[in-house]
Amino acid sequence: MKNGDDHFSFFNIILPGQTKFDTMRLPQRFTKKFAKNLPQDATLRGPYGKICPVKLRKDCEGYLRIVDGWELFYEDCRFEGGEFTVFTYDGNSHFEVRVFEMSGIERMGQFHGECSNNIKNNKVQKIDDAVMLEKAGIKPPYLVKRLMSYHCVKVFVLNFSNCSATEHLPSKRATVVLLNKEGRSWDVTYIPKKNQSTFSRGWVHFVNDNGLKEGDLCVFEILSQYEIRVHVFP
Structure with a gap:
């Protein structure tokens, strides 16, 4: 799904039995669209507002995966299995992630974060x-x-x-x-x-x-x- 020239959205489902150590694979269409300008470093922000730095890396099948930081994001989102997630890429190394529970209700939160000492660079x-x-x-x-x-x-x-x-x-x-x-x-x-x-x-x-x-x-x-x-x- 496209949202303008630089923005791109896609969905993924957190499967029952999936753990924080199972890295997230991104759609091949997304990889092809941004192949020339894809950074190795990116950030994710989920329903609780925490901004998590991650790495993007291709696997042996040519798919791009979110690694090195995905496990912390998984914890922050409190995934349990069965959640429907919508990733929106802003074209500049950042993904906004919406999380919907099995009931269809979007997961929202006010408090978030793990390290909140440096306020100057926070949202x-x-x-x-x-x-x-x-x-x-x-x-x-x-x-x-x-x-x-x-x-x-x-x-x-x-x-x-x-x-x-x-x-x-x-x-x-x-x-x-x-x-x-x-x-x-x-x-x-x-x-x-x-x-x-x-x-x-x-x-x-x-x-x-x-x-x-x-x-x-x-x-x-x-x-x-x-x-x-x-x-x-x-």
Whole structure:
């Protein structure tokens, strides 16, 4: 489907059983249309407003695939299987993605994002969210994460992509302290990696003691290198 000379839309279905590690294949017609000017780097923005950097790469069959970042976008959209998605390419390395649930209702969201420290380069919605957090007394640097089921059931680890906010955290494996709004504290193991970092040992106790569940939005306000206050928006 065409939307002007540079804009191009196509749909895709997230199949039941598909996971975040199954890269997204783009239609061959799209690949042919933009073959001469297709960038290797692109961005996706879904229903919750987060802008995710990704890579575009051809597979052995000549189809273009979204890789290196698709898994984070998959998490942010909270795909479960059966969703109908509409991708609109703006002709300048960016895709807007609309997501429709099996009921036919479009998925919408106000809060989004994982790294919200650098407001200057963010879109209007991110600025609005930053103002909202500021009114709540939450100051940067901070990390924003919406919990998925595996963050709070069975697996009990929390992964988040590295951004400017993580520069304020330890550069090596260390124990950091998580504080809730009442001032209670939990020791959690923080493991920094090249592309993403993890809260592992101790995270399960913070989840259980604070009654966190899938869908909760957590804002990790970095107070110091080894101390983080966690604000939870159910």
